[in-house]
Amino acid sequence: MKHVTIKDIAKELNLAVSTISRAFNDKYDIRPETKQLILNKAREMGYRPNPIARNLLQQRSMNIGIVIPEFIGSFFPEVIIGAQEVLFKEGYQLLITQSNECYKTEIENVKLLERNMVDGLIISLSHQTKNIECFKELVSSGLPVIFFNRVIDILNTSKVVFDDYKWAFFATEHLIYQNYKKIFHLAGPANLSLAKNRIRGFQNAHKKHRLDVPDSHIIPSGFTIEDGDRVAMEMIENKNIPDAIFAAGDLTAIGAMKVFKRHGYKIPEEIAFVGFSEQTLARHVDPPLTSVAQPTFEIGRTAAKLLIAQIENQGVHIPQTITLSGKLNIRSSSMKLTK
């Protein structure tokens, strides 16, 4: 680990360390020839600047932390790729942590990242998270934080969200246009505001078309395949079979679809399915699943941009909420009319 330092170059060339430093950060006055001399020598000696020392001096780590609830499924990985793209370009590193949808781990991750002096945080909550005291403290401590997707409404930070209401509305309307009547909604975890918005969209689409939705059509579920399995089994046991299902998550839709298929139901003739979030999977199940696509990469990029702006602006920062739009990919899981 005998790293070449700025001092070694200085000694070799009989110059002061400050001169060497100047050669690398061209904002200072230095004669072009000496600069070239230094740069050549540096390359020759295999010098690499030590970011740790620089960070210490500048009181920042150039690290950004990201806290996500899970890794499985393509949604969060794609968000990360988007964020990484922007951050790397600006010289930031991304520290990724995941909580397995567990509140305790989530808090630990935040503390860990805080201890390691990240310059900012990008967070999407676990669906266990109810107690938000910790996040209140975090935000008021002054550390730049951006929430995305699963946000806390009352927290005074910038957020990147999806227009869940609108797209749940469209997705439901699509089923209504296809002439499905008894439409069930597999809702997301109750404490997430995105779940509430999707429910509202589902209800208001019915209202617009003067259709009735009893509360019993809205079934609290989660986001996993197993949740879909479970709910579908219950429907079959209770002999309460819908003719269409709009799920708050693709995986839930896929899980339920699998169970109904196994029990001999024809899809989409007897039951139609629409999912939400466009996992890459949706295209590949049988039949392909109609789903609301979120701009995952764009969510990541936007969150990263907001965060960087806030970091470089310390002090004069106005929290803003950016709402992104998506699209509805219609596939055969919900096509009754045409085939």
Next chain:
Amino acid sequence: MKHVTIKDIAKELNLAVSTISRAFNDKYDIRPETKQLILNKAREMGYRPNPIARNLLQQRSMNIGIVIPEFIGSFFPEVIIGAQEVLFKEGYQLLITQSNECYKTEIENVKLLERNMVDGLIISLSHQTKNIECFKELVSSGLPVIFFNRVIDILNTSKVVFDDYKWAFFATEHLIYQNYKKIFHLAGPANLSLAKNRIRGFQNAHKKHRLDVPDSHIIPSGFTIEDGDRVAMEMIENKNIPDAIFAAGDLTAIGAMKVFKRHGYKIPEEIAFVGFSEQTLARHVDPPLTSVAQPTFEIGRTAAKLLIAQIENQGVHIPQTITLSGKLNIRSSSMKLTK
């Protein structure tokens, strides 16, 4: 960003900074009462040690870099979770980068992590990677590097691999026992040694049972669903239909299965499928896919442990290759005999 430092505490208590430092690293001599006094005051003032300063002094970043080819699918995320578990416990941070199976991005990621003074690297290659000069240099520079899963045989580093040969053999044998005769293998990218090992296992299982495998039964593919789609379409066009398929990756198997199902083939009656790597998906497709499960979390944990050992041991390190074992999860996609 007015962080409380060790100096502030020293001033507040009229003590020397060295004393404060001692209070936190208990290996030094300090009177229990003063230690308590300092610890209390520190908590009161909200002091948090600055790891950047510590790292600068100790010439290490406590960061580990991981370079993986992709994020989609559950394999690599699970490896990461395993590695994270071990690393965090030892105080290391994990910087995650992904290359999208692109050689150029992969190299850039490595350089980026190197610049940022990671103490070690955990790498699984993209399947584009053929030129290994860069990795040779990396290893001979002295930076501790562990490869896993997709490794370079001739490189003198520690590696964590899976017994691809053995499990490909078992998987093939399973199909043979089920009395399938015309078994095709969808092989992985040709330059990965794991792909070669799986091919060998496939061939030798046939040899053991005195069955013939023409080379035309081994079809070069990739690891994605699209690869499976494509290969299956070609088989159908050429009217060259196997009665069983053993794929080097679950996703390839799933893609191919989807196509054959759409064309009316009964699974497993007409065509059986066995995959490799046990993506979480395998359990949820229709019919559920028989697959070789790799100990993903354990791979991550093992790689992390090897790396830490090497880092703390600098100098006297003997490269070792650890081969982990798995199991074959038999599901209905390959069950001809019993149902």
Next chain:
DNA sequence: ATTTTTTTCGGAAACGTTACCGGAAACTAT
């Protein structure tokens, strides 16, 4: 020719921490 400005560089302090050296007490042993 003298003064002023500009260019180019060296010296030194700082960032927050740990590690070493040594000094002043207090305690033990002769």
Next chain:
DNA sequence: ATAGTTTCCGGTAACGTTTCCGAAAAAAAT
């Protein structure tokens, strides 16, 4: 009582940078 040992703590030098201040030399202006 004296010498030796232990216990506790202060002072200071590092780690590799950047940045500020000022000095010497060169160039420009008077």
